[in-house]
Amino acid sequence: MKARKIVEEMDSYVPGRSQDEIASDFNLKKEDIIKLGSNENPWGPSPKAMKAIEDEIKSINRYPESQLHELVSEIAEYSGVKDSQVIIGGDGADEIIDVLAKTFIDDGDEFIVPLPSYMYYEYLLKQYGAKPVYAKWDLDENKLDVESIYNSITSKTRMIFLCSPNNPTGTLIDKEILIDIARKNPDILIIIDEAYFEYSEVTNKDLINEYDNIFIIRTMSKVLGLAGMRIGYGLACEEIIEYMHRIKPVFSLTRLSFVAALNTFRDKEYIEDSIKKGIESRQYLHDELSKIDGLKVFPSKSNFMLIGIKDTGFTASQLALELVKRGIIVRDCTSFKGLDEYWIRISICTLEEDKKFINVFKEVLN
Template sequence: MVKIRKIINELSPYVPGRSINEIAAEYGLKKEEIIKLGSNENPMGPSPKAMAAIEEEIKKISQYPESGLGDLKEEIANYSRVNPEQVIIGGDGADEIIEMLGKTFMDPGFEFIVALPSYMYYEYILQTYEAVPAYAKWDVEENKLDVQSVLDALSDKTRLVFLCTPNNPTGGLIDKKDIKTILEATDALVVVDEAYFEFSLVDNVDLLEDYSNLFIMRTFSKVLGLAGMRIGYGLAHPQIIEYMHRAKPVFSLTKLSHAAALATLRDPDYIKESTELSITSREFLYQEISKIDNIRIFPSKSNYLLMDIRETGMNAAQLSKELLKKGIIVRDCTSFKGLDEYWIRASVGTLEEDEKFIKILKELVSSR
């Protein structure tokens, strides 16, 4: 029998959401009628300019992709108000950026901090480098970071501190002064995950000038509508970026992803409309679900909303299944450390999809 690393043998596989094909087959639904509100995707779809760019570039897929990505770095730098040497691009969404952080900064036995509940893929990836999680707290009731818990978790073994803002799955923001407090308390790299920053109309790029231990992580998967193309990027001090490039695969971004990313950033009207649609949808969902007596919904600065459903008489698995039967996919948040079995998260949809979701949700919870 071949030998497997101990940590891999002990690691539970990451379980992604089920596909529309699987759900349609199990519940006898038409695929085109299923409403997907579980993955925080863009209900508007991609930029038409991105689709045209892919159609043109597909003729060249017999060639290797670009390695330097200078034109895309330039566009990202302009979009993010930084210099191109402060940009690194990943070819598996923000997940490859996390992978590169692990390769560059983690040694076995050293620690990274996550405030729970938050995005769990940080832990999933970094454990493969035999890194040790140190948990801080996100105060769900107040929907804010417990800053002191982060400071208390710092040690001489801390290499990375993850701060997700807006936080996934709660949708709350971390105040800039709190980020500065943490940056000034450690020489570890503080990773501010801004995957959803466009929906909040707030970012932390201005802090890069004064803090060399700040790393901002972003993605093309949300407001930019390219989740299927798998493009992520990071912003940091040029020396940090140079170190990470040493660990980065040379051809990690495909030709089609490269073309789609460039075209999207060069389509400001699409980005503006996409942002406005998601914010409008979010506020509509919040207002309407707030009217349902036995669901507690939390305000959000992202493109999803967290709901406490314990008063409905169902747990998250039960309600999620009942919604699936009706063709609505939401996220059962039981797998998020720091939450119990009574939380679901719903992404924004088109207003037509939102209305159908709310109608079905009301029917399900009022029948109990």
């Protein structure tokens, strides 16, 4: 059976290795492995979410809710928007991106991604015949190269993806820049990825009331501690949301994901605590890593930070291997377009795990 041409040309998306694989390959105990590679919440999910999942298990023989009104209202309240400005997706924020592509992309359209950034945008949109055009982040100044965005726009540009805080640099984009891009390009959808906005304590959600070409992506996989439940949501003007609901799968959220999400949003204390501990962990890691000679540590507004290691004598793959042998998982950023082989990314952990990582990291470098 012959696949579509674009499918034959694509490479499969390769996620990070599992803890089980690493434990087996390096003769480690799974429970001793410290994960700093996936930008997760290391303190676990909300206890209220776990209790709700336990109570709901008896109902998994029934189809889930299709309209999700109760959860939509919780998200709208959390985000400070109207119910009609919210769309919810399963498979994390990735389904939201996929529905955006199905709704607004035609074969031959172009979309802009400044490099380095989250590469799944490209992976999803190319499936629908869209062509990526690369702008760039200024790594010397640690900020978006705005002119590279404007220089990349053509008559075929349909979307611009702007991740803020950006993955993997941790950089925020100034709101005035976002406004300028949206205002000057009313026929282009400006997609602002706010997957990590809670850690930055900055949001651009108010812009959806002023610009009908701005779409904000969010996820429950970070601060909200539900990476394993795969829940994402989007915020935009009512017209965009209505179009997307025509395309979105009806039952993309399971019954367990629904109750987990609902009860997480209602657990205000858990959310506040997760943000507080995450920022404390980020600050500790930045302070300690900044004391180590040979590292270029990017300040971050997210739950991760980018580290240049060129002066250490290691490549990213070499350093990541030495660390994983000792039970520490970091992200080798060699696969990120726009970065060379001398960058790693680490994410927050508990302070106890942070301290162990710092000690092991120094040991490897020495």
